[in-house]
Amino acid sequence: MVGGLAGDTVEVNSELQVLQSRGLMGKVVDKLDLVSDPEFNIALQPVSALGGVKQFIKSLLGVGSEREQVPEDIAEQQTRDGVISALLRKASVSNVRQSLVITVTVETEEPRKSALIADTIV
Numbered sequence: 001m002v003g004g005l006a007g008d009t010v011e012v013n014s015e016l017q018v019l020q021s022r023g024l025m026g027k028v029v030d031k032l033d034l035v036s037d038p039e040f041n042i043a044l045q046p047v048s049a050l051g052g053v054k055q056f057i058k059s060l061l062g063v064g065s066e067r068e069q070v071p072e073d074i075a076e077q078q079t080r081d082g083v084i085s086a087l088l089r090k091a092s093v094s095n096v097r098q099s100l101v102i103t104v105t106v107e108t109e110e111p112r113k114s115a116l117i118a119d120t121i122v
Contacts, residue, residue, distance in 0.1 A: 012095050015102060019093045019121060025084045028120050039109055040086045043079060091121065097113060 018024060023094070029035060038044035091106045106117040 012102070013101060014093055016093055019102065019104060020086055020091070021090065022088070023118075024121065025087050025091070028084050028117065029072070029080060029087060032105075032117065032120055034087060034117075035083050036084075039113075040083045041079060042082070081109075087117070091117070 029040075034040045036044070075082045087106075090108060091104065094103050094107075095101070096103060103120050104118045106121070108114045108117065
């Protein structure tokens with residue numbers, strides 16, 4: 001429930017936009033250290049057999065080596081941005097029609113993690 005609002009559609013839509021903004025999601029990523037969570041950071045996920053073969057072939061062909069030339073601070077920002085995007089895909093924010101009630105839902109592999117992330121967003 002959003003407090004202090006007059007009930008205007010513009011106010012409710014503004015709250016919805018803030019709750020699903022990259023800026024807020026970035027704060028959630030930082031607070032919960034989601035960059036260290038393999039569910040959100042694909043670089044931490046184990047490489048499948050097919051993925052390993054693809055990486056091997058790319059290394060033989062010299063494809064993808066430009067990624068290694070990216071400065072560390074830019075690589076960290078790109079990783080964080082990817083984690084924020086992953087969080088945005090797993091989270092949804094909606095308004096119950098004709099009310100000031102806003103629903104925040106996060107779907108992850110673990111129910112407790114989902115609840116923690118949703119609570120942190122709110």
